Structures are given as structure tokens and as C-alpha cells.
Amino acid sequence: MKRIRMIALVAAGTVVASALSACSGGSEDGGKDGSDGPVTVSVMEFQQSRIDAVAKLIPGFEADMKKQGKDIKVKLVADPLTDDQFKTKVTQQLIAKQAPDLIDIGDSLVPGWAGAGYLAPLDDYLKGWDGWDHYYPHIKKAMVRQDGKIYALVHDTGVQNLFYRKDQLTQFGIDTAQPATWDDLISRLEQIKQKTGGTPIVIPAGTAWGGSTWTEGFQPILGGTDKNYYSLETGKWDLKSPGFRAVFDLYHTMYSKGLLPVQDLENPNPWEPTKYVKFPEGKIQVSAQGTSGWKFDWGPQGKAPIKGLNEKVDTWQYPGLRSGDAPFGWSGLGFGYGIPASSPNKDAAMLLAQYLSTGKPLADQLVSSGAASPRDDLADVKPYADEPKLLQAGKDLATSVYVPTGDGAEQVAQAVAAATELIINGKADGAQAYDAFLKNATDLLGPTLVKE
Amino acid sequence: MTTIAATASAAAGPTGQASPKRRRRRTWPVVLLLLGPAALLIVVFILAPAVYGAYLSLTNTQLTGFAARDPQFVGVDNYTYLLSNSEFLASLGRTGEFVLYSAIIGQTVLGMTAAVLLARPWVRGKGLVGAAILMPMVVPEVVASLAWASVLSNNSAGTLNRLTGLFGADATDWLQVVPLASVVVVNIWRGIAFAMIMFQAALEDVPGELIEAARMDGATALQIFRFVTLPLIRGPVFLYLLLTTISTIGAFGLVYFLTQGGPGGRTTISAIYIYERALQFSQIGIGSAASMILLALVLVLGLVYVRLAKVEV
Structure with a gap:
């Protein structure tokens, strides 16, 4: 009987030791500071x-x-x-x-x-x-x-800018000068669409793009027209700041005119069919993109190299969105x-x-x-x-423009992704998307992070 | 069990008069040896996390941000939020569809069909067919997902598009156009094997003479299956339904690898919703509450199945 008890004890000890060993982290440090x-x-x-x-x-x-x-x-x-x-x-x-x-x-x-x-x-x-x-x-x-x-x-x-296919726009006879306003740019995008029948611009939108819908899509446009949506002093978000509604309206305008590659934006990895396939192939002519586009994305050793990148591609700053806005780059x-x-x-x-x-x-x-x-x-x-x-x-x-933000950025990113998803699914216009955003972001941020 | 009884009997000595209390005292080390490790693992890796999850569901715990430093008890706020949240309710609805079509209808019907066919003496090549059906279960989940991602690929090189291309159809992005149907098909494909194995084992226990008697009474094959075979294997069928419902409600990897819940949330089943909330958006309190709601639903469904089947679990 003693032997059985001993075996039981050893077995229990082994399990406990194994569990503790599994739970503890191994350290490979040879020494510490x-x-x-x-x-x-x-x-x-x-x-x-x-x-x-x-x-x-x-x-x-x-x-x-x-x-x-x-x-x-x-x-x-x-x-x-x-x-x-x-x-x-x-x-x-x-x-x-x-x-x-x-x-x-x-x-x-x-x-x-x-x-x-x-x-x-x-x-x-x-x-x-x-x-x-x-x-x-x-x-x-x-x-x-x-x-x-x-x-x-x-x-x-x-610097986040709009990268565009200079070679194609020149070939189509479309103006390649810096567009002063979004109306100007949208007019050019419509001309491209008439020539190609495709969807000429990609800007991160929807939930599939994750947090980048906010950081690389929505926020740069917002920051160019409204810098008061977050206060570093108070740590609060002003969700009623007018820029939000203006940007949702812009997204809806691009959607309703058939300028956004909606199906690709809903791909689980939306950057692949858009930035890594269609932009290099010239099937998308304008893309929101940071400086890394010159190397990481389309450079010779990049994800989807474009031969003759410097000759074929150039950048515009973001055009002004609301009255009085000037073109800007987002840093x-x-x-x-x-x-x-x-x-x-x-x-x-x-x-x-x-x-x-x-x-x-x-x-x-x-x-x-x-x-x-x-x-x-x-x-x-x-x-x-x-x-x-x-x-x-x-x-x-x-x-360049930059609006530093703090706590709650992830929740705002989530609400923006969900609201732009409504737009690209055809379920909401700009006003409805903004209302959905306001409700969702208010819920997610909680009272301490939202300006009254 | 026999060994324990024999050990206990031997320990009682020649008279065999050892009291139950004494017998229990003598056998506890063996019981501890046999059950202890499993019980410990269950407590550490299932019960404790579940209890902790229940606690988290009553707090506003976050993984990131200042709120992560000082979680507050919020009572049932997370539950109230979720039960009035259209996204969560929609994910529950999609989970219901996913379970109904892929597990309850697809896997069960096709698994039963395969089991019945392979039980027929006149079927040739049983080994080959059985092996083919078993193969999806052997393949790791990630590999299965990648294989199906290739089959359903949106370009003309995708296997399904090649097949439809033979009939002149254009390439289709199946995971975009019919996302839920696509993941349902993949889940059926993967689950048939388990259903077939369970039903084969159950069918072997059906007495042949009953079938023979029904046949002599003039019953058709369908009538024999409906009125003789099915009632006799009711227990295993409901047990399978219980198991497959639980595992399909908790399905994550297959759907996540194929669609990540998209497009437009059309395949965001509850498990993916919970993952997004808890880990991607760092709201572990809300994610835990969603898990608890799902757990409650599974328990209710389990009870219903057990009642229906009178299965001892």
C-alpha cells in the first residue's frame, strides 16, 4: 500500500511540476543588467x-x-x-x-x-x-x-500621400497636376473610370483592413480638415467634431460613384488585390500610401515591384476636403x-x-x-x-499634418472600420455611417474618454 | 475496475469482512493515481479559466489603454450591451445557420449516408471510399483551410473556377460571393468522417434479424431505415449531434483562415466575434461576456439533446 501511495504521490508531483514548468517562461538570458x-x-x-x-x-x-x-x-x-x-x-x-x-x-x-x-x-x-x-x-x-x-x-x-499612376493618367490625357480639392480629384477619377471601366482609387475602408482603415485611410483625410477631434491635454475625443461627418460623406461619394474597389476591400487581406496586384498592373490608378511605397511595397525588393517605379508613379498631397482646406501630406x-x-x-x-x-x-x-x-x-x-x-x-x-492621439485610438479605429463597412456594403450613406460611428464609438470609449 | 475490486478484496483478508470505510481508505491512492492527473488538468485548464472568464465578464477589463491598469466591476453591463448589440446578435444568428447547415444537416446526413452505404455487402471498394472520407479528418485544420482557399481561389487557376470554366463560366471569387455557403461546405467536408465512424459503429449493433424480419414483412429499404434502424441508433445519433453542435459552435480556425469573418461580416460567427472583441480590440470583459452567453447556449442545447435522446453523458 505504501508503494501505491508513493506512486500516486510521484505521479501527482510530476503533473504539478509539468504544469508549473509549462506555465513558467524560459529564460535564455546569460545575465541581467x-x-x-x-x-x-x-x-x-x-x-x-x-x-x-x-x-x-x-x-x-x-x-x-x-x-x-x-x-x-x-x-x-x-x-x-x-x-x-x-x-x-x-x-x-x-x-x-x-x-x-x-x-x-x-x-x-x-x-x-x-x-x-x-x-x-x-x-x-x-x-x-x-x-x-x-x-x-x-x-x-x-x-x-x-x-x-x-x-x-x-x-x-x-509622409502619407496619394500615389498615382502618372504613366496611365498621361496616356489617358488626364491632368496630373496636384488636385486642389476632392471635387477636382473625384472629377479626374470619374474620367479614369470612363476610360477603363474599373475602380480607380483605393483608400483603406471597412473591417477587413483592420486598424489601418483608421490610420492609413480615414485619419489622414480627417486630420487635413479637422485637428480638433482629439485633445492631448484632456485626453478626450470630440466625436462631434465636424470633420468626421465630412470624411464619411467623402467615402460615400466615392462609393456611390463606383470609384472604390468594394469587393477587394472586403477581401480578408484587402491590400493584396489592391496594392499588390491592381495598382502594379495599372488597374487601380490612385492609392493612399505612405513613403514606404517607394521601397517596401513597390520597390525592386518590395512586395509587388513596379518596374520603372520612379517614372511610372508619382505622388499628390491629399486635396482639401472642406472649404478653405489646402492640400496637405499626413505625417x-x-x-x-x-x-x-x-x-x-x-x-x-x-x-x-x-x-x-x-x-x-x-x-x-x-x-x-x-x-x-x-x-x-x-x-x-x-x-x-x-x-x-x-x-x-x-x-x-x-x-505635414499630424494629430497625435492617445488612449481610445483602438476603439475609434474599430468604430470607423465598422461605419465605413456600412458604406462599402451600401447599407449607409455618410450621415447614417456617422450616426452609427457616433453611437458605437461612444459605447466603446466610455464616458471618461469622450468630450461632452 | 476489475483490478481495483480484486485489490480491495485481497486486502480485506481471508474473512472478506473489511468495512466499506476501510476499503475506501485503502483504495484512495489508486483512485488518486488514476483520476488525479486528469482532474488536476481539468481544474487548471478548464474550470479555473471558466471561472476567471465568468469574473472577467462582470468587469470592464481591457488588454490595452489606461483602462487595463484598473479594471472596474460593472455588474451585468457587458451582458446588457451584448444582448442589445446588433453585431453580436447577428453573429449568433450566423452561428445558428452555420451549425444547422454544416453540422446538423450536412455532416449528419452525409455521414449517415456514407455509413449506411458502406454497411451494404454489395458495395465494392469500401476501403478506398472509407479512406477517402476519413482523409479530411486527418488533415490539420490550417492545411485544410489553405487547401480550400486554393480550391475556392478567385482567379482562374482556382480548382473550382477551372471546373466551372469547362462550362464557359467566368472566374468567381467564391469566398466573396457566397462566403457562408463556402465555409459550410468546407466544414461538412471536414466533419463527415467523424459522423461516419460514429454511425458505422452504431449500425453494427443493430441486430440483423430485425432487419431481415422487416424485409420479410415487405418493408422497403427506406421504411426499414426509418422505422427499424433509426430508432435503434437514436442514442448514438443524438450523441453525435450533441458533440458536433458543441464543436461547430466553437469552430474558429477553419472560418478564420478562410475569410477572417468577412466579407462585410458575413461569416463573423460568434467565435470570431469573440476573438475580435477580446483580442483584436482588447475588450476582454466584453469578449468574456460573449463567451459566457455562448457557453450558456451550448449548455441549453446540450440539455435538450440529452433529454431528447435519453443519452447518459
């Missing part, structure tokens, strides 16, 4: 071009650290994911305190993660870093979050390096972030992903110095 041993710092990238770029830079960082007497190794966590997959996965990792030490984050994710306390503030590190003085003042200002702190060191930026903070609050290797992670955000390593990444520099000392650094489109985007940043 402050200890004498070597430190292994992990860095996560989720886009292939960024993975490739950072992988090449790691040996240089390790050698640089060695020269400074620091034994820091880098483990690249290369995990190619879509934006939504990345967000879902890393959010779980951050909650479980299992996230890599350094994460390359799209700016739209920073407010939510910083607000939840998942990211460490970087202000103290930045104060003591000489590279910080070279960041453009407007970029520095845009990095500051609702609580006055900085949580991600931006290393690439860009985005792009990607930045964030450090989880739970990381045991913050100092080493910050050293890596600073290395990757400086000089040649930064220039290599900018060219790889197709982005503009947030710093004033990169214009002469090759290979970035050889990229006129990226250099121009860097110059345009200073005059």
Missing part, C-alpha cells in the same frame, strides 16, 4: 524587410559593444506577421511578461501599450543620449504621449523601438535601440523599409543619401 556576466538582449521584428535589415546590423552592434567593454549578445526574434497578428501576439506576451527586450512597434500601438503600463518610459535614457539632440523638434514633440512621457524611440517616419511616426516594462535588460536594450537609430545602421534600415529619417544628420549618410524620394519625404515632414 547590473550583473557581471554577459547579457543577451532579444529584439523582435515582424516585417521581412526589417528582419533582413536588422539581422545584418547585429554583428556590428555586438562588436561595437565589445569595444566599449560590454559583453552584449543579441537574439533576433524574427516573426513575420501581419499588423493585426503582431498586435494580438505581442499584447499577450506583454501581459505575460514574456515579450522580447526590444520591440519594433508601429506608432499606432504605442498609446494602448503605454497606457496599460506595458512599456517602460524612455525619457531618462534619451536625456543622456547625444543622438537625441539630432531628432527634429516636431518629431520629438509628436513622440510624447498623454502622460507627458516617451515610450518608443521613433527610428523611421514617413506618421512610423516605427519606434519600445522596451517592455518587465524587461530585465532595459539598459542593454536601449543601447541597441540607440545603435539602430544612428548613422549607417539607421540609413540601412530606412532604405530597406522605405522611410524618412526622424533625424537631421542622416542626409549625407549612404545609402539613405542616394534615395531622393526618401530625402524629399524627410523634407516634407516639416510641413
Whole structure:
């Protein structure tokens, strides 16, 4: 009997041990900050071009650290994911305190993660870093979050514009000058439609495009006509700000005139048939797109290369939407390096972030992903110095529009996606979509985040 | 069971007079050994998360934003919100359609048909047919989804479009044009095997003499199936319906990989709605409440099935 009890005890112990082992996170760190041993710092990238770029830079960082007497190794966590997959996965990792030490984050994710306390503030590190003085003042200002702190060191930026097929418009005899107003642009789009019978413009809309319907579709147009929809001082959203209704009306106008590729927008991966197939093939002539279009999307090593890109494609700024609006470019903070609050290797992670955000390593990444520099000392650094489109985007940043937002951006993005979905499904006009948005966003944000 | 009884009997000694209390005390280590690990796993991975989910459903917990730092108890607000939310109610409706067409009608009818046919002595190539039907169950869910994404692909290279192209039809984007019907077909394809196996096993237990007697009385094949076979296998049929209903209500991967709930939310069944709310939009409180509502519906359906079949579960 004793033997049976012993077996039972061992079996129960094994199960408990296994469960605890499964629940605990493995640590591959050779050492922690402050200890004498070597430190292994992990860095996560989720886009292939960024993975490739950072992988090449790691040996240089390790050698640089060695020269400074620091034994820091880098483990690249290369995990190619879509934006939504990345967000879902890393959010779980951050909650479980299992996230890599350094994460390359799209700016739209920073407010939510910083607000939840998942990211460490970087202000103290930045104060003591000489590279910080070279960041453009407007970029520095845009990095500051609702609580006055900085949580991600931006290393690439860009300007969102309307990319258009100059070759085709010229062939059709359609004006390629900057359209001053949306009415002007829509008139040209209708001419294109008459010539091709297709749907000439793609702007993210609907739920399939995820958060990008807000960040790459709706928000840039909204920001150009109305900058009062969010207040960083109060942390509240003004859902009754007039720009919202104007943009919903614009979406409905484009839908009702048959200018949007509705079926493609409802594809599970709507960017594929639109940006990666029809725009390169010339079946869509205008696309809302950030600076990365020159490299990441349509460059020679991009997702869907367009031969002779610089000759065939050019950009317009967004036209004015309401009376008195002037054409504008929308600047985005792009990607930045964030450090989880739970990381045991913050100092080493910050050293890596600073290395990757400086000089040649930064220039290599900018060219790889197709982005503009947030710093004033990169214009002469090759290979970035050889990229006129990226250099121009860097110059345009200073005059571009940007409205920093904070807590609740995800909920607003969700409500905008659902409301634009109603439009492209033919279930709502601009007014009805706005009403649906107002109700949904108010519900989702709750009373503390909505201006009375 | 025999071993335990034998062990207990031997332990009682030559008189065999050990009291039940003493016998229980002596056998508990074995019971613990056999049931303990499973019970522990159930508690840790099923009961505890379910209880925690029920708690979360009463809070406004979020995964991101300032609200994530200080979740508040909100009572039944999440439930009130969901039960008046047209998107959630629509997802429940779509889940009902999905279960009805793919599990209750599709898998059950086709699985039964396959089982009955393969039980016929005159059917040739049973092994081949059986293997073909079983294959979808063996294929991992992701692989199955990718294979069907290729079959239903919107370009002319898609397998289905190639077939319809033989009759002069234009290429169609099936997952866009008929999304729910497409995922229903895929789920039927994947679930037939399990139905067939269960029904085959049940049919083997039907006494041959009853069938023979009915046949001699002049009953047609359909009448024999309706009035003799079906009543005799009622228990397994309802058990299968219970299992397939539960698993289909919780179906996620197949639909998500094929359509991600689109286009326009036309395949956003409840599991996808919950995923979007809880993980994509970070509203874990609302997502948990939606899960609890779904759990309640499954429990009610389960009770109905058990009552109808008088199945012991």
C-alpha cells in the first residue's frame, strides 16, 4: 500500500511540476543588467524587410559593444506577421511578461501599450543620449504621449500621400497636376473610370483592413480638415467634431460613384488585390500610401515591384476636403523601438535601440523599409543619401499634418472600420455611417474618454 | 475496475469482512493515481479559466489603454450591451445557420449516408471510399483551410473556377460571393468522417434479424431505415449531434483562415466575434461576456439533446 501511495504521490508531483514548468517562461538570458556576466538582449521584428535589415546590423552592434567593454549578445526574434497578428501576439506576451527586450512597434500601438503600463518610459535614457539632440523638434514633440512621457524611440517616419499612376493618367490625357480639392480629384477619377471601366482609387475602408482603415485611410483625410477631434491635454475625443461627418460623406461619394474597389476591400487581406496586384498592373490608378511605397511595397525588393517605379508613379498631397482646406501630406511616426516594462535588460536594450537609430545602421534600415529619417544628420549618410524620394519625404515632414492621439485610438479605429463597412456594403450613406460611428464609438470609449 | 475490486478484496483478508470505510481508505491512492492527473488538468485548464472568464465578464477589463491598469466591476453591463448589440446578435444568428447547415444537416446526413452505404455487402471498394472520407479528418485544420482557399481561389487557376470554366463560366471569387455557403461546405467536408465512424459503429449493433424480419414483412429499404434502424441508433445519433453542435459552435480556425469573418461580416460567427472583441480590440470583459452567453447556449442545447435522446453523458 505504501508503494501505491508513493506512486500516486510521484505521479501527482510530476503533473504539478509539468504544469508549473509549462506555465513558467524560459529564460535564455546569460545575465541581467547590473550583473557581471554577459547579457543577451532579444529584439523582435515582424516585417521581412526589417528582419533582413536588422539581422545584418547585429554583428556590428555586438562588436561595437565589445569595444566599449560590454559583453552584449543579441537574439533576433524574427516573426513575420501581419499588423493585426503582431498586435494580438505581442499584447499577450506583454501581459505575460514574456515579450522580447526590444520591440519594433508601429506608432499606432504605442498609446494602448503605454497606457496599460506595458512599456517602460524612455525619457531618462534619451536625456543622456547625444543622438537625441539630432531628432527634429516636431518629431520629438509628436513622440510624447498623454502622460507627458516617451515610450518608443521613433527610428523611421514617413509622409502619407496619394500615389498615382502618372504613366496611365498621361496616356489617358488626364491632368496630373496636384488636385486642389476632392471635387477636382473625384472629377479626374470619374474620367479614369470612363476610360477603363474599373475602380480607380483605393483608400483603406471597412473591417477587413483592420486598424489601418483608421490610420492609413480615414485619419489622414480627417486630420487635413479637422485637428480638433482629439485633445492631448484632456485626453478626450470630440466625436462631434465636424470633420468626421465630412470624411464619411467623402467615402460615400466615392462609393456611390463606383470609384472604390468594394469587393477587394472586403477581401480578408484587402491590400493584396489592391496594392499588390491592381495598382502594379495599372488597374487601380490612385492609392493612399505612405513613403514606404517607394521601397517596401513597390520597390525592386518590395512586395509587388513596379518596374520603372520612379517614372511610372508619382505622388499628390491629399486635396482639401472642406472649404478653405489646402492640400496637405499626413505625417506618421512610423516605427519606434519600445522596451517592455518587465524587461530585465532595459539598459542593454536601449543601447541597441540607440545603435539602430544612428548613422549607417539607421540609413540601412530606412532604405530597406522605405522611410524618412526622424533625424537631421542622416542626409549625407549612404545609402539613405542616394534615395531622393526618401530625402524629399524627410523634407516634407516639416510641413505635414499630424494629430497625435492617445488612449481610445483602438476603439475609434474599430468604430470607423465598422461605419465605413456600412458604406462599402451600401447599407449607409455618410450621415447614417456617422450616426452609427457616433453611437458605437461612444459605447466603446466610455464616458471618461469622450468630450461632452 | 476489475483490478481495483480484486485489490480491495485481497486486502480485506481471508474473512472478506473489511468495512466499506476501510476499503475506501485503502483504495484512495489508486483512485488518486488514476483520476488525479486528469482532474488536476481539468481544474487548471478548464474550470479555473471558466471561472476567471465568468469574473472577467462582470468587469470592464481591457488588454490595452489606461483602462487595463484598473479594471472596474460593472455588474451585468457587458451582458446588457451584448444582448442589445446588433453585431453580436447577428453573429449568433450566423452561428445558428452555420451549425444547422454544416453540422446538423450536412455532416449528419452525409455521414449517415456514407455509413449506411458502406454497411451494404454489395458495395465494392469500401476501403478506398472509407479512406477517402476519413482523409479530411486527418488533415490539420490550417492545411485544410489553405487547401480550400486554393480550391475556392478567385482567379482562374482556382480548382473550382477551372471546373466551372469547362462550362464557359467566368472566374468567381467564391469566398466573396457566397462566403457562408463556402465555409459550410468546407466544414461538412471536414466533419463527415467523424459522423461516419460514429454511425458505422452504431449500425453494427443493430441486430440483423430485425432487419431481415422487416424485409420479410415487405418493408422497403427506406421504411426499414426509418422505422427499424433509426430508432435503434437514436442514442448514438443524438450523441453525435450533441458533440458536433458543441464543436461547430466553437469552430474558429477553419472560418478564420478562410475569410477572417468577412466579407462585410458575413461569416463573423460568434467565435470570431469573440476573438475580435477580446483580442483584436482588447475588450476582454466584453469578449468574456460573449463567451459566457455562448457557453450558456451550448449548455441549453446540450440539455435538450440529452433529454431528447435519453443519452447518459
